[in-house]
Amino acid sequence: MEHTFGSDHVSSGTINKHAVLTVKPLRCLAPIFPSAPDPSAPPSSQYASIPPTGPFPPGATPFFPFFAVNDSHKPAHPRPPYPIPSPVPLNSFKTPVSASGNGDIGTSRRSSRNRTVVDDDDGNSQSESYDNSFERNVETGNEVDGKIHVTRRKRKKKSGVPVSNTEVSIDSLVNDMLRTFNYVESDSVHQARNDKELADRVLIFFNLLRRKITQIDDKIKALPGAARRPDLRAGSVCMSYNVRANQDKRIGSVPGVDIGDIFFFRFELCLVGLHAPSMAGIDYLSSKFSADEEPLAVSIVSSGGYEDEGDDGDVLIYSGQGGVQRKDKQQMDQQLVRGNLALERSLHKANEVRVIRGLKDFASPTGKVYVYDGLYKIHESWIEKGKSGCNIFKYKLVRIAGQPEVFTLWKSVQLWKDGTTTRPGVILPDLTSGAESLPVCLVNDLDGEKGPAYFTYTSNLKYAKPFPSTKSSVLNCDCCTSGCQSGSNCPCVQRNEGQIPYTSLGVLLGHNSLIHECSNMCICPINCRNRISQAGLKMRLEVFKTKDRGWGLRSWDPIRSGSFICEYAGVVISENRTDSDDNYIFDATRTFEPLEPRPSDEPVKFPYPLIISARNEGNVARFMNHSCSPNVYWQPVIRENQDESYFHVGFFAIKHIPPMQELTFNYGMVLADKGGVRRKKCLCGSSKCKGVFY
DNA sequence: GGTTCTTCATGGTC
DNA sequence: CGACCATGAAGAAC
Secondary structure (H helix, E strand, O other): OOOOOOOOOOOHHHOOHHHHHOOHHHHOOOOEOOOOOOOOOOOOHHHOOOOOOOOOOOOOOOOOOOOOOOOOOOOOOOOOOOOOOOOOOOOOOOOOOOOOOOOOOOOOOOOOOOOOEEEOOOOOEEEOOOOOOHHHHHHHHHHOEOOEOOOOOOOOOOOOOOOOHHHHHHHHHHHHHHHHOOOOOHHHHHHOOOHHHHHHHHHHHHHHHHHHHHHHHHHOOOOOOOOOOHHHHHHHHHHHOOOOOOOOOEOOOOOOOOOOOEEOOHHHHHHOOOOOOOOOOEEEEOOOOOOOOOOEEEEEEEOOOOOOEOOOOOEEEEEOOOOEOOOOOOEOOOOOOHHHHHHHHHHHHOOOEEEEEEEEOOOOOOOEEEEEEEEEEEEEEEEEEOOOOOEEEEEEEEEOOOOOOOHHHHHHHHHHHHOOOOOOOEEEOOOOOOOOOOOOEEEOOOOOOOOOOOOEEEOOEEOOOOOOOOHHHOOOOOOOOOOOOOOOOOHHHHHOOOOOOEOOOOEEOOOOOOEEOOOOOOOOOOOOOOOHHHOOOOOOEEEEEOOOOOEEEEEOOOEOOOEEEEEOOEEEEOHHHOOOOOOOEEEOOOEEOOOOOOOOOOOEEOOOOOEEEOOOEEOHHHHOEEOOOOOEEEEEEEOOOOOOOOEEEEEEEOOOEOOOOEEEEOOOEOOOOOOOOOOEEOOOOOOOOOOEEO
């Protein structure tokens, strides 16, 4: 991506804060504090004709704007034009299809080669007579049938293990997801337009599957004490069905993975080809595949398991592996074998080594976030005595110059959050003036502009007319005083087809048609798991001046894919009152590209009209710019009222978003026959850019 | 080719 | 909250 990781910060010394703070428009940003909508006013006739029954009326696509993966009902769209193999009941995801058959869902193409990409003598990465792209791989497999060995993945089969309900559920889930994602032939995942898109798709699939498996585990209580590892199971499925990228090990950078990209599971590193071992910290080319018959290190994960030192952003002291008896935890001398040997050889070969740093994820106290920190070279190695008195190998890695800042940026953000240092370029420390649960600062470290045009900050969505029937004194749910649970009889949960649409971390389970949240009509507390989008901002955001697209929005915190970011606040306006000069419009009547490849790749429409103007009053969402390859999408959420014409627009992360990367969503397309909407030139810079937006 | 072995993970429980 | 622990899966090594 084009973000520059703060390298262009104007130093704080160049900013006259006093002058900035006296700028009039911004001093007038008086917040309007959240207030309940007026229930006494008459209902809006604009939406009154829409039947409140069912998630969607007949004929409306339930897949807006994306698909819905739901194991509780079958997809409602007609059969796609291409042949879909009948779902093969997988015995278990652990033993995916051992039977023969062409085109079965279980068929996984996996060539038996184990080519590697190695450095030549000049230090340039070159392919060993083999192009790493999967499309090429598939081509070759088709053209020279037999040369590229097409095999099914064989897994160890545990004998005598009964197939549990959980596994049955997961099997059908996997089948559904593979179909929905059009991954029936595993190769179709690789129809991505570029490396980045491929890596993104792999991660999206993995995370959707992982969250769904978590949900099934929650529902079907597994044996107590049994460690449930949705990450490993989802990862294993991805491996089996070849939903992965950059399978061939290589030295140097990995296509589709940018420096600064973040990951939340070790398996994600594995699936995008950044670091193959599922647990081990050192990845290396085995001696068989390296030029000198010596192993060479390709990547390391520094995650806090050993006594590493990495305080300096450009130097990392990394400990070798081994020396710990895993059963009795006894310490012993480390040996110069495996990863340690590979690092030693890489020191002499002076090849680039990818470094992934495992940092504490402050957003979730239990969690860890892995940050790809770019390429390093090993400068020294030595042996020292560890705390236990045993020998430990140490390696000094130095970051190659000229790469975008990552670790130093993370450290800066931490200091800003602590209040230890001030964010350079701050114009206003909190443009919401306290209307949000967290401050949102306004920053310009590019030029002299002092802020956006005047507007009133509100965190609410205002309907032109209040809710209709206000016999809503009837409680929505009065069952869950400690928060609602999936699978319960809670009416709010039932409206979501029996499942709370969020994980325990508050991450959206999948792309739903419509989310029914609990509300202040319910007895459950505000921290109920079914009230994610009304609990306010959870991450530190900033509004900043972009290079060429006015003001934009980005986050100081890393964002997990599926996380709620904010809703679109403003004033609901009617369709015929839209003003072509209004640049702060959210328009649900436009057509939207599906997030994922679907049988028909046509844009889809949301079945209800909703247009919000945030020109005069709005929240942070009004600063989100358009992009043709966005990292945020929107999702209708119903809360106070069960009438589906009164929904909120919730924004969720499509993928993991590193700190300080601009948040963007797709504004949608306007049909050609509709006048009055100005086209604007799109500057998103994406390879999929359509050139214009509305 | 199968099997063993190793491994800076996880999520739960205490 | 930290220590502990059972369960894991990929891939190198044998």
